[in-house]
Amino acid sequence: MQTHFTDADLQKPHIREADRVLRTCVHCGFCNATCPTYQLLGDERDGPRGRIYLMKELLESRDDDDQVTKETQLHLDRCLTCRNCETTCPSGVEYHKLLDIGRAEVDRRVGRTPKERALRYGLRHALVEPRRFQALLKMGQVFRPLVPGALRDKMPAKPVDPGTRPEGKQHARQMLILEGCVQPGLSPNTNAATARVLDRLGIGLTPAPEAGCCGAIDYHLNAQEAGRQRMRDNIDAWWPHVEAGCEAIVQTASGCGAFVKEYGEMLEDDPEYAEKAQRISALAKDLVEILREEDLEALKVDASRKLAFHCPCTLQHAQRLNGVGENVLTRLGFNLTPVRDAHLCCGSAGTYSVTQPELAKQLRDxxxxxxxxxxxxxxxxxxxxxxxxxxxxxRTRVRHWVEIVDEALGQAG
Incomplete structure (x- = not known):
């Protein structure tokens, strides 16, 4: 794609990066064929190719250009950032990097309504602090009938009891785990089940309570510097363990894992943290990456349950681990049912299901x-x-796959 940035524009790092990404696009439109929002809405501006054109016009225009409108912002907001287009693209367009730049720029130019600002502020401050989120979650469960439907549906009536979590210090192999911000409240058994499964494999989990939210929520709601600061705080929390020989940083939420794996890129211009960020990204491993290297057959799992595996976009498109989760479960002996259009997003997409509830519900169904x-x-x-x-x-119960493995191990004795 030809661009028309001035030499002065190209002195700005974000414009220089946008120019690099834009020039890789060849207008082929293959991306639209696998874009969930284009399939629903049929509008070129709600597919990757159309959004790329919108962002090109936005970034090449002057600040006082009245062609940059709320409509541009709407079409960028409707993007799930599922990165399905990146998997499909034959030219390797790094669409998500351009989208981060475009969203920040259109917000700077157009702004947000008071209602939009309040929602985004609330999401950022309610979700990223685990204790605050858990307190709000308990309050919401008490007053459930009063909670708006889009939020009420996401509150578990009664999460699975996490049970006993092994300490793991007796093992020579030690890994860290990112506890997450909302997961300890919404699904407290996930990380406990992970600890028990890894314990069976001779792997201990070292706690790092100082580490918090990965930074993705802030970053993708255009509070990008706040997101970068969370990255730095996590690096500081993990670094002593890295220096002590930590083998990996386990991620049980693929959205967090995809983001931590990009710390190195997002902090590459930070002289104090660039090298450390690269090391952290290299150590970040989704749980399926850990298990695929282990002797799973020796676990003797009672894998009698029939499962359907939903591979999140952040696992298959961002981390490029499509099929790995399914392979792990198959090796353990589980019967997996076929899933059509497995590449398409479910509509969750971080905070998307709250900011774009109608589209998210269609995609979910x-x-x-x-x-x-x-x-x-x-x-x-x-x-x-x-x-x-x-x-x-x-409808059908949905759980983290490691919980089912943990239960099957218990049944197998």
Whole structure:
């Protein structure tokens, strides 16, 4: 794609990066064929190619250009950032990097309504602090009938009891785990089940309570510097363990994992943290990456349950681990039902299901239809956002896959 930035424009790092990404696009439109919002809405501006053109016009225009409108902002807001287009693109366009730049620029130019600002502020401050979120969650469960529907559906009536979590210090192999911000409240058993499964494999989990939210929520709601600061805080919390020989940083939420794996890129211009960020990104591993290297057959799991696996976009498109979760479960002996259109987003997409509830609900219902076609006993996934969004429909139960493995290990004795 030809661009028309001035030499002065190209002195700005974000314009220089946008120019690099834009020039890789060849207008082919293959991306639209796999874009969930384009399939629903049929509007070129709600597909990757159209949004790329909108962002090109936005970034090449002057600050006083009246062509930059709320409509441009709407079409960028409707993007799920699922990165399905990146998997499809034959030219390797790093669309998500351009989108981060475009969203920040259109917000600077157009601004937000008071209602939009209040919602985004509330999401950022309610979700990223685990203790605050858990307190708000308990309050919401008490006053459930008064909670707006889009939020009420995401609140579990009664999470699975996490049970006993092994300390793990007796093992020579030690890993860190990112506890997460909303997962300890919404699905407290996930990380406990992870600790028990890894304990069976001779791997201990070292606690790092100082580490908090990965930074993705702030970053993708255009509070990008706040997101970068959370990255730095996490690096500081993990670094002593890294220096002590920590083998990996385990991620049980694929959305967090995808983001931590990009710390190195997002902090590459930070002289104090660039090198450390690269090291942290290299150590970040989704739980399926850990298990695929282990002797799973020796676990003797009672894998009698019939499962449908929903592979989150952040696992298959961002981390490029499509098929790995399914392979792990198959090696353990589980019967996985086929899922049509498995590449399509479920509509959760971080905070998208709250900011774009109508589109998110359509995508959720389509995804559940596909997942339930094989009549599974339970649907399993690898990301807390997908889990709560899908489970909120009140149809087939949706859980993190490691919980099912943990239960099967217990049944096997």
């Amino acid at each position: 389509n995804k559940l239809d596909a997942l339930e076609a094989g009549n599974p006993e339970v649907i399993v996934t690898a990301n807390i956002g997908c889990q709560t969004h899908l489970d909120g429909a009140g």
